Amino acid sequence: MSKLLTARAGADDGYVPSQRRIERERFRRTRTRRATAVAALSTLVTAAVLYFVITRSPGWPRTRETFFSTEYAAKALPKVLEGLLLNLRLLVVCGAAVLVLGLLLAVARTLRGPVFFPLRALAAAYTDFFRGLPLIICLLMVVFGVPALRLQGVTTDPVLLGGSALVLTYSAYVAEVFRAGIESVHPSQRAAARSLGLSSGQALRFVVLPQAVRRVVPPLLNDLVSLQKDTGLVSIAGAVDAVYAAQIIAGKDFNFTPYVVAGLVFVALTIPMTRCTDWVTARMDRRRAQGGLV
Amino acid sequence: MRLANRPLRLAACAAVALLAAAVGCAPQDESPGGPGAAGQGKQSCDRGKLATVADGKLTVGTDKPAYAPWFQDDDPASGKGFESAVAYAVARQLGYGKGAVRWQTVPFANAFAPGQKKFDFDVNQISISPARKRAVAFSSGYYDVRQAVIALKGSRAAHAKSIADLRHLKLGAQVGSTSLDVVNDTVRPDQQPAVFQKNDLAKSALKNGQVDAVLTDLPTAFYITSAEVKDAEVVGQFAATGAGKEQFGLVLDKESRITGCVTAAVDALRKDGTLAALEKKWLTDAVSVPVLK
Numbered sequence: 274m275s276k277l278l279t280a281r282a283g284a285d286d287g288y289v290p291s292q293r294r295i296e297r298e299r300f301r302r303t304r305t306r307r308a309t310a311v312a313a314l315s316t317l318v319t320a321a322v323l324y325f326v327i328t329r330s331p332g333w334p335r336t337r338e339t340f341f342s343t344e345y346a347a348k349a350l351p352k353v354l355e356g357l358l359l360n361l362r363l364l365v366v367c368g369a370a371v372l373v374l375g376l377l378l379a380v381a382r383t384l385r386g387p388v389f390f391p392l393r394a395l396a397a398a399y400t401d402f403f404r405g406l407p408l409i410i411c412l413l414m415v416v417f418g419v420p421a422l423r424l425q426g427v428t429t430d431p432v433l434l435g436g437s438a439l440v441l442t443y444s445a446y447v448a449e450v451f452r453a454g455i456e457s458v459h460p461s462q463r464a465a466a467r468s469l470g471l472s473s474g475q476a477l478r479f480v481v482l483p484q485a486v487r488r489v490v491p492p493l494l495n496d497l498v499s500l501q502k503d504t505g506l507v508s509i510a511g512a513v514d515a516v517y518a519a520q521i522i523a524g525k526d527f528n529f530t531p532y533v534v535a536g537l538v539f540v541a542l543t544i545p546m547t548r549c550t551d552w553v554t555a556r557m558d559r560r561r562a563q564g565g566l567v
Numbered sequence: 568m569r570l571a572n573r574p575l576r577l578a579a580c581a582a583v584a585l586l587a588a589a590v591g592c593a594p595q596d597e598s599p600g601g602p603g604a605a606g607q608g609k610q611s612c613d614r615g616k617l618a619t620v621a622d623g624k625l626t627v628g629t630d631k632p633a634y635a636p637w638f639q640d641d642d643p644a645s646g647k648g649f650e651s652a653v654a655y656a657v658a659r660q661l662g663y664g665k666g667a668v669r670w671q672t673v674p675f676a677n678a679f680a681p682g683q684k685k686f687d688f689d690v691n692q693i694s695i696s697p698a699r700k701r702a703v704a705f706s707s708g709y710y711d712v713r714q715a716v717i718a719l720k721g722s723r724a725a726h727a728k729s730i731a732d733l734r735h736l737k738l739g740a741q742v743g744s745t746s747l748d749v750v751n752d753t754v755r756p757d758q759q760p761a762v763f764q765k766n767d768l769a770k771s772a773l774k775n776g777q778v779d780a781v782l783t784d785l786p787t788a789f790y791i792t793s794a795e796v797k798d799a800e801v802v803g804q805f806a807a808t809g810a811g812k813e814q815f816g817l818v819l820d821k822e823s824r825i826t827g828c829v830t831a832a833v834d835a836l837r838k839d840g841t842l843a844a845l846e847k848k849w850l851t852d853a854v855s856v857p858v859l860k
Contacts, residue, residue, distance in 0.1 A: 332681060335681040335682075335821070336681055338681075338701070339680075340681075417768070417775065420775035420776065420777055421771075421774070421775055423775075429775055429776055430777075431777060509764065509768065510761070510768070510777065511739055511760075511761025511762055511768070511772060511777070511778065513762055517742070517762060521747065523676070523743075524675070524676075525696075525747070525748065526696070526699060526701075527679035527698070527699045527701070528698075528701070
């Protein structure tokens with residue numbers, strides 16, 4: 274604000290700020306400085322108090338040795354990263370499958386016309402069931418139940434089976450997100466599209482879905498991050514992911530540091546993902562606002 | 568000016584509140600280097616008068632479910648099953664009768680998490696190792712462990728005669744177990760082994776053919792093949808490897824004051840033959856199982 278004013282004052286348009294205005298700006302600057310100083314001080318005090326409380330607690334040496342041992346961190350990191358590959362592969366493959374299946378389910382659920390009733394009912398039953406079923410139970414049923422059937426040609430690979438269980442559960446969540454997006458598009462959009470001569474399918478494809486998908490990008494990202502963390506549950510059948518790699522070391526040597534390492538790795542993975550979506554959303558918003566806001 | 572003072576005052580208030588919380592939260596006991604840390608100190612092992620978690624009672628921890636043959640019917644308090652019997656024998660040695668023993672459910676990870684323990688000692692087939700001794704205290708060993716391989720009868724894995732024969736198989740073991748260490752350090756298989764949270768899951772995977780063979784300690788292997796997965800057999804056992812034999816120990820808090828007493832009790836039970844008798848009573852004899860080399 275003040276920068277803008279000075280720049281304008283410097284421009285040769287004969288504008289000279291009044292004494293009172295200069296006074297006011299100076300006052301504001303001192304206020305800002307003061308606020309910054311206070312914020313810095315209070316942050317410092319808080320940090321100092323937290324540091325004091327944590328490091329002076331009687332159990333701190335044990336806690337530091339058990340949770341923040343550099344020796345175990347160094348030992349765990351390579352194995353955790355190796356396990357992370359499994360998480361990432363699952364995230365990419367399952368994420369793509371979940372988006373496709375979720376969108377199909379949502380479209381099936383929002384189709385109109387009596388002829389589509391069975392499809393609507395099936396899609397509704399699917400989302401109700403798998404959204405309610407705890408993921409861990411879904412995983413156990415698929416990972417240990419399917420191979421127990423001893424069907425010819427059906428895989429017993431825990432990663433493939435676990436991945437399908439993830440897709441089953443998460444596509445139900447994502448379908449509901451997509452459905453909310455589709456239903457949030459105002460009916461007049463459809464009406465306008467139909468009146469232009471677009472068929473029902475074309476209206477959905479070219480008018481409703483593009484708007485719907487844009488609206489639900491943030492909650493979709495939420496589900497993806499959630500999926501990213503839940504990919505580790507596949508380890509229930511013996512596959513070793515990042516968290517499990519940590520648990521193996523923790524269980525062997527009775528030290529929890531590997532868990533902290535795995536946790537940080539996941540956080541480090543989530544943050545760029547969030548920033549990326551923020552960027553995508555911002556870009557979409559800019560596009561939508563093209564031509565200026567009235 | 569009155570307004571300007573507010574953030575400062577707020578900060579001061581926050582600091583005071585935090586300090587108060589800090590003082591309030593700080594546990595007063597177990598000061599590092601205090602009487603507790605020294606281990607034994609002047610504490611004697613007077614019968615029935617140890618510094619236990621609950622006065623006059625001995626609290627013993629184990630995981631749930633408690634597996635056979637170590638515990639029978641998932642009921643540690645029955646005195647049946649090898650570890651249950653050992654726990655009561657140790658208690659008797661320390662001067663605590665059957666009625667003075669309380670059982671506490673302690674998940675595996677909680678047995679070694681730092682902080683106040685809810686048990687005097689934990690008995691859960693936990694092997695003694697130097698790395699683990701940095702986190703908890705152990706009594707002396709109450710059982711010499713051997714690891715074994717089980718596989719479905721007639722399968723490729725069931726014909727294994729040596730460690731080399733196991734190398735090309737998909738192996739499974741429980742997380743946090745020394746069986747898994749044997750897989751990784753002794754067998755060193757070509758494929759990454761499957762690691763299971765519980766032996767129950769490993770058993771399902773074995774039945775389903777998702778793994779070729781599962782490693783457990785020998786008594787568990789016997790129990791699984793005789794009672795749970797009857798179309799499986801014990802393929803072989805591993806020789807106790809070079810650097811000292813593997814032993815199960817009772818787990819105590821690192822700062823526990825009764826570690827010395829418990830160790831003395833276990834040693835006494837070994838010396839007077841009680842442990843050998845309990846082993847004979849509850850665990851199958853391992854002589855008939857071939858040793859894999």
